[in-house]
Amino acid sequence: MSASREIFGTTPFDGAMAQRGYALNKMCFSFNNAANRAAFKADEEAYMRAYGLNDEQAKAIRGRDVLGLLAAGGNVYYLAKFAGILGLDVQDLGAAQTGMSKEAFKARLVAQNEQPETM
Amino acid sequence: MARIIGALATSHIPAIGGAIAKGLEEDPYWKPFFDGFGPARDWIRREKPDVAIVFYNDHGLNFFLDKMPTFAVGAAPEYRNDDEGWGIPTLPPFKGAPDLSWAIINHLVDREFDIVTCQEMLVDHAFTLPIKLFWPEGGGPLTVPVCINTVQFPLPSAKRCVALGRAVGEAVAAWAGDKKVVMIGSGGLSHQLDGQRAGFINKPFDLKFMQSMIDEPEWAAQYSIHELVEKTGTQGIELLNWLAARAAAPGPVHKVHSNYHIPISNTAAGMLALEAA
Incomplete structure (x- = not known):
């Protein structure tokens, strides 16, 4: 490593x-x-x-x-x-680990579309 | 002689299995994902590959931490799917191609890859979903699963996965079977399920990586596993399967179609269909 x-x-x-x-x-x-x-x-x-x-x-x-x-x-x-x-999905897990509500976690995922297209 | 006709790659989120079972392809959440497969499916219908070699990672259906091979190659007449514990439907068995499996195994060991061989092997969603996605009407190809450890570190380096893929390609090209073979890479693209970094997505890296699969297929192999985890997330590292599949279809390719959609579940979902030029 x-x-x-x-x-x-x-x-x-x-x-x-x-x-x-x-x-x-x-x-x-x-x-x-x-x-x-x-x-x-x-x-x-x-x-x-x-x-x-x-x-x-x-x-x-x-x-x-x-x-x-x-x-x-x-x-x-x-x-x-x-x-x-x-009965939890990975977005429930993501929300739990990041201290966000599930809705906020999902909104943050959608917001990743705003990242630039090139490195 | 066998002929390698190209490489396919797709993400393999378990929820896709549920969406297919429920017929949600036209649902607004799912449509941008499923619509990406149309031109790839047309190409498959036209080219009719006989065999698919599927580079994927098992998530705890066939392999547990008691025995965790770095590389494992299926050598079975059929591969069964089974209950993965979270309620996606279990699919009927997939037909194997044991003659080709052994040709690959013999060649890999000759090339000093110390692989595990499996005459029984359960295949999880990472294997089954690409087949379902690319052959939605059924009638899928014969298959050879090649499982790469992306679960327990140390993982094989990207460079090593490229070398593995290349050696698989050599074995197929030398195989006497008169078949059309397509390579499939399953997994990615950027995502992270675990830890406070859960939800991580890296769109610029993913798009560069997808382009590199076409014209610079070893580009991502410059990075260490640690660097790839940093750039793509702890599960984005599944791009190792894409790298191996592309290396197994050597030489120039042209793009049949690509699709990239954020998000499906927690994942930046990528799809790529490449035809050998």
Whole structure:
């Protein structure tokens, strides 16, 4: 890595994050299966225990705290499956992470059309 | 001998699957996106490619972090789609082209790409949506999936993805099958789903990148992965699939059609159809 200067609001999902978030991501990966989604909904605490989530991860799941889930090692591709259970889309996630309302977040996306066409 | 007829590329936002299933192509939100495919579909109807090699990234359907290959090549008679957890419809299986898969695998390993080979491989929306978008009436081509890791860093460099694509192109050109082959790159363009930078879009970079696919296909390979994440977002890095697909259709091309639309979901959606000159 080019002694990575930081990119604002961005944490590359690298080996350290992949290790930290393994249990959380594994649980979210299991949500590909409808029976697993139902089992989670029926008893979230038992389901989290079965996957060995740590306290930080369990707290972020309970709080539906997207930035907390990322900090706990969650990868957005797997977290999206958790969001799916909650009926949230990526614009809900975007709004939650940027502290905006969903409408404001969507308006900001549309406003990107005003960027110049050339570099 | 096989003939490479060109390269196609498109974004692959999951919501597209829902929009197709609900018939929302004429809906004002979706129309500017779907309308971009018309000339590309006409070209496909005219040229009738037999096989599509699809460069894409899996988002946690086939591969999890327990085993995460940098490059994986499908070698199956068919590829199944499955529940991805967020409610987009599961599609019927896609036919493989195992003879061509093995020709590609043999050549890649000969070229010192240490790939993973998959005789069973679930394919997610990043594979299925381009096929649905370019072949809306069905009757799609035989397929070879080539999966590039864009999930867990370290990711393969853009330069390496170009080299991979080039080697795939060599394998296809040398393959004895008398087929017309089209390359497909799936993903991008600029977007970021995670973190406080969520919603990031870089229109000038995307437009330059799309133009470079036509006349300067290795332009983006000058950048490191870190620089590409900075310029395109953590998911915009999926442009690696476009780079590989374009490198797999070597030589000059002319543009059949392109489309760029902000936003679909959180993404700057790009579409490009290039015909080998």
